Amino acid sequence: MNAPTQSLNVSLGARSYPIYVGSGLLNTSVAAILKQALPNAGEQIVIISNATVAEHYLKPLTDNLQSQGVSRNNIYHALMPDGESYKSLAIYGEIMDLLVKHRLNRDCTIIALGGGVVGDMAGFVAATWQRGVPFIQIPTTLLAQVDSSVGGKTAVNHPGGKNLIGAFHQPSAVVIDINTLRSLPVRELKAGLAEVIKYGVMADSNFFAWLELNMVRLLDRQPEALAHAITRSCEIKADIVAADEHENGIRALLNLGHTFGHAIEAATNYKTWLHGEAVAVGMVMAARLAVQQGYIETTHAKRIEKLIASAGLPIRPPKDMTKKTWLDLMARDKKVKQGKLRFILPTGPGRANIFSNISSEALTRLIDAL
Ligand SMILES: NC(=O)c1ccc[n+]([C@@H]2O[C@H](COP(=O)([O-])OP(=O)(O)OC[C@H]3O[C@@H](n4cnc5c(N)ncnc54)[C@H](O)[C@@H]3O)[C@@H](O)[C@H]2O)c1
Ligand SMILES: [Zn+2]
Structure with a gap:
């Protein structure tokens, strides 16, 4: 299956990336988009999300990946608790522990599935795991779709302030599935x-x-x-x-x-x-x-x-x-x-x-x- 036509492009030279906007992309197109954006990626994929979002969208996403040949054994999940207070170094550490435990390679791909909290965390994990691995944003709140998933700002909070610890790390693609907004409060x-x-x-x-x-x-x-x-x-x-x-x-x-x-x-x-x-x-x-x-x-x-x-x-x-x-x-x-x-x-x-x-x-x- 081919990737759909991209809706727009973020022009940043070698770090340019496509943004796809459409209905149902999660069920039909993520695997193809991933293949196109990251032709040399390894097999391993880590999906970072939270329970609220995962309940609706984790299965369609993993089904789509598997239907395009990704083995179930190569898909890892890191679900963080829901809420801004969990965009923390403690949760970041737990996700890192998981990556270490499963021996994730330098050619793995991180997928952020969720709102801005998940996106910022997953982006920061991707920016820092083994000095940086590629990641894909699948934003599921309107705020994340129009703002936080685009532009490469990633961060976690410190008790002394919001977003104090972070990095610029651009995603390799942004996949905006409008259908996900149906379940948004x-x-x-x-x-x-x-x-x-x-x-x-x-x-x-x-x-x-x-x-x-x-x-x-x-x-x-x-x-x-x-x-x-x-x-x-x-x-x-x-x-x-x-x-x-x-x-x-x-x-x-x-x-x-x-x-x-x-x-x-x-x-x-x-x-x-x-x-x-x-x-x-x-x-x-x-x-x-x-x-x-x-x-x-x-x-x-x-x-x-x-x-x-x-x-x-x-x-x-x-x-x-x-x-x-x-x-x-x-x-x-x-x-x-x-x-x-x-x-x-x-x-x-x-x-x-x-x-x-x-x-x-x-x-x-x-x-x-x-
Ligand atoms: N990196 C950037 O450039 C940038 C820009 C703006 C904001 N941010 C960050 O984004 C965060 C806020 O993001 P947010 O507003 O998306 O909040 P959020 O990620 O907390 O999501 C809001 C709530 O909606 C739930 N949710 C997400 N998608 C859903 C869906 N499709 N259906 C049902 N529930 C859903 C979440 O679980 C959460 O409870 C802040 O941490 C902020 O600092 C970053
Ligand atoms: Zn804002």
């Missing part, structure tokens, strides 16, 4: 839509307008609408990654809404708010700050806010966040560079820019007006 779907909206706000006014017209279809999980939104989001991310793989410049634009969002996540101990929900509010705040600074019209900020609300996402931060909490937490954000807070602000429809000139008075005014 609706709250997770909406959280993923926040990142989709982000691409429209920062990079593509036509896509933004398309989202305004099609949000109901996306919430309805209509396959054609999802395929379009995911493909366009991946294209935008792929272009930015191709231009700035290691985030020395424009890749930072992908953090639109994230400085405020991270503060909300930290203030609520990463428990009550999903990342996408926090980013949704962060984008509303970035738009308001952009109005205050004279970069965009109020009408444009209102349009952004309306689109976010139409996805069923929050548009106001937690009421009990004090001004001090806001300022303290934002100062701790990773995006602080040379002592200066950096904000990504919209500068017009489908445009955004990086600003390091926002004064603390301006921030205080914004927070006072919440």
Whole structure:
């Protein structure tokens, strides 16, 4: 069986890789894609997933691999517990123990089957096992499909901070099977839509307008609408990654809404708010700050806010966040560079820019007006 036609490509010279977007790819195409992307791979395959995702998708995946000649004896599973707190060095160590126990070779292939937590962990395992082995991303949340599976950032958390321990390691292919979104909890779907909206706000006014017209279809999980939104989001991310793989410049634009969002996540101990929900509010705040600074019209900020609300996402931060909490937490954000807070602000429809000139008075005014 041949691999399907790829939907797009991430252009990174020798590290370029295809992204496939389609319905049912998990059942029909993974083995063929793997063969095409990694013609010299050895027999051994390690599937890293969690129990929630494995229950739905591990069997179709292994069936597909076996139907294309991969022996059952060469497929290994590492299932991690479900949750952000398990993106830890302890679980990383357990997976490494398993690879050692089964004597995985340098030419093995790692497959990440799951959301961003599994993808980041599997990517970091692949980046470090025997100094790096190839891996394939099969993202199963909308957030992972439009964001974390593309771009090669891999990491685990440390008690002292999120994603503190990691590496850049690009996958060899990304296989996005839209059917996997059928089982995704609706709250997770909406959280993923926040990142989709982000691409429209920062990079593509036509896509933004398309989202305004099609949000109901996306919430309805209509396959054609999802395929379009995911493909366009991946294209935008792929272009930015191709231009700035290691985030020395424009890749930072992908953090639109994230400085405020991270503060909300930290203030609520990463428990009550999903990342996408926090980013949704962060984008509303970035738009308001952009109005205050004279970069965009109020009408444009209102349009952004309306689109976010139409996805069923929050548009106001937690009421009990004090001004001090806001300022303290934002100062701790990773995006602080040379002592200066950096904000990504919209500068017009489908445009955004990086600003390091926002004064603390301006921030205080914004927070006072919440
Ligand atoms: N590497 C990057 O560039 C990058 C970018 C953004 C986010 N991230 C990371 O991604 C992580 C968040 O990812 P996420 O939002 O996908 O969360 P997640 O991986 O925790 O998945 C959310 C929940 O959905 C479940 N799930 C996954 N797929 C499912 C499916 N098809 N059906 C039913 N349930 C399903 C998961 O088991 C989990 O309970 C964070 O750790 C974040 O740091 C990384
Ligand atoms: Zn994000």
